[in-house]
Structures are given as C-alpha cells and as structure tokens.
Amino acid sequence: MTQPVMLGGRPMMPPPGAPAEELIVARFRGHARRLFWSALVLIAVFGATAYLYGNLPSPYENWMLLVAAGLLVLLLVVAPYLRWLSRTYTITTRRVIVRDGLGARSRQELSHTRGYSIAVRRGLLQRLWGAGTVVLSNGVDAPLRLVNVPSVNLVHEALADQVEVNQILAHRDAEPGTF
Numbered sequence: 001m002t003q004p005v006m007l008g009g010r011p012m013m014p015p016p017g018a019p020a021e022e023l024i025v026a027r028f029r030g031h032a033r034r035l036f037w038s039a040l041v042l043i044a045v046f047g048a049t050a051y052l053y054g055n056l057p058s059p060y061e062n063w064m065l066l067v068a069a070g071l072l073v074l075l076l077v078v079a080p081y082l083r084w085l086s087r088t089y090t091i092t093t094r095r096v097i098v099r100d101g102l103g104a105r106s107r108q109e110l111s112h113t114r115g116y117s118i119a120v121r122r123g124l125l126q127r128l129w130g131a132g133t134v135v136l137s138n139g140v141d142a143p144l145r146l147v148n149v150p151s152v153n154l155v156h157e158a159l160a161d162q163v164e165v166n167q168i169l170a171h172r173d174a175e176p177g178t179f
Contacts, residue, residue, distance in 0.1 A: 025091045025158055030148035031131040041076045045069050064104055090148050091158055094166070096136060098144060110136055110144045112166035118159050120152055134159070 006017045049069040053062055090097040122132035132152030137143040149155050
C-alpha cells in the first residue's frame with residue numbers, strides 16, 4: 001500500500017480510497033471598506049450632538065436631540081455593521097460555504113469536486129483596495145457570488161488550487177484497481 005505524502009507530520013494527500021479530512025483553507029468576510037461611510041456618520045452625529053446639547057432653542061429639548069442621534073446611529077451605523085458582520089465566506093478542502101443572516105440564516109455551498117468556473121470582477125474602488133467580487137458557476141445551479149472579497153487574487157488562486165486537487169483526487173479514486 002502506498003504511504004501518503006507527509007508535510008509536518010500531516011498527510012498532504014490521503015491514500016487512494018481513504019476519506020479525506022475536511023480542513024478550513026480560509027474564512028473571511030467582505031472588505032470592511034463598506035463601513036467607511038458609517039464611521040463618518042458616527043463621527044458627525046457625535047460631533048453635532050455634543051455641539052447642540054444644551055444649545056437648542058426653547059421649544060426643543062435635549063432628549064429630542066439624543067433620540068434623533070440614537071436613531072441615526074442605529075440606522076446608519078449599527079445596521080450596516082451588523083449586515084457586514086452577518087455574511088461570512090468559508091473555503092474548505094471540499095467546498096465553498098456562504099453564510100448570511102443574523103436571525104434567519106441562509107447557507108449556500110458549492111463542492112470543489114463538481115468543478116466550477118471562477119470569474120473575478122473588480123470595479124475601480126475594488127482595485128484600489130485589492131478587493132473584488134468572485135463569481136463561481138458550475139453551469140447547473142445559480143452562480144455563487146462572493147462580494148467584496150479582500151485579497152481577491154489570493155482567494156482566486158486558493159479556489160483554483162482546491163478545484164484542481166479535488167478533481168485529481170476524484171479521478172484517482174474513480175479509477176478501478178488503483179492502489
């Protein structure tokens with residue numbers, strides 16, 4: 001029987017016919033540049049609140065100012081942050097997983113063994129920040145979109161490598177009489 005190739009005491013490739021352990025290659029969120037405007041709104045709201053607190057004309061009261069500031073922060077800072085925080089992308093040695101949502105979560109998966117095409121789209125601002133949108137399509141299911149991926153070139157290379165390795169393993173294990 002052929003011994004697996006070892007790297008640091010861990011097998012790089014399982015022996016033929018043996019199940020491969022699923023390992024996490026990368027786990028990330030979309031680029032945080034989407035939170036730039038939220039940060040500016042937070043600074044502006046706190047600055048305006050500090051300036052206007054106690055200086056409003058007589059028909060207005062300070063509690064109205066604080067309620068308005070709280071609503072602005074809730075809608076324009078906290079909500080976008082929670083939206084950004086709720087979407088995660090995970091690349092494992094077997095599949096790509098997209099999880100979305102805080103309360104009601106949705107999950108999409110795409111297996112590397114089925115193979116898929118990898119398209120990278122980068123707008124001007126995405127190129128400036130080193131980000132991009134990765135679209136994975138296997139031709140059967142709806143395309144899987146990884147939006148605003150940081151270090152998009154590195155993620156593209158990792159995905160291409162995982163598809164190649166999984167295709168080799170699937171082909172090797174499908175051949176009859178191979179040991």
